[in-house]
Amino acid sequence: DAGVIQSPRHEVTEMGQEVTLRCKPISGHDYLFWYRQTMMRGLELLIYFNNNVPIDDSGMPEDRFSAKMPNASFSTLKIQPSEPRDSAVYFCASSPTGGGANVLTFGAGSRLTVL
């Protein structure tokens, strides 16, 4: 398996623009997670899905953020409109199981810079 695939790897945009980040989880993994990494706040869980259904989005910072998982092999994280404080590395991760023992397999991340 190719692992968790994220695109784009780098995105530079201007404030106010819409940003869409994409993720393809590992086939057979029923859980998908979106994390954000910043220097100030470290790694934060934004939202996770189980079998394509959003289960907990309490980490989504604002209504400007939305995430979807239309099928088992694709998820998007959208920011509209983007702001400079959204600049961060966004990671997608997937896991075959739920519960505390779940080992996360991360993608390479999407580095977002909002000017």
Add this chain to the structure above:
Amino acid sequence: AQKVTQAQTEISVVEKEDVTLDCVYETRDTTYYLFWYKQPPSGELVFLIRRNSFDEQNEISGRYSWNFQKSTSSFNFTITASQVVDSAVYFCALNTGGFKTIFGAGTRLFVKA
């Protein structure tokens, strides 16, 4: 509340030195899991180890070893005879049985040749 503290922000060592990365966790749950992940310069987080709260046996994997002590709520990670390729950010993480894995702030390790 659950919390993971990695007090060492950055560590710099010379190749072949041993280095220990500290991790202290907080939880009131009796069942939990602890993890270490490595983030090399390429950026992708890579799983290293998982321990459950009922297994305090230390573990060794090649040059890597982990010391889990419930009495001090610590799960420390030692690299023996460090190499330049060990340079990375290392994250300790905690999961108490839900789906939310809580990560520490990370320790950046520099290994100089």
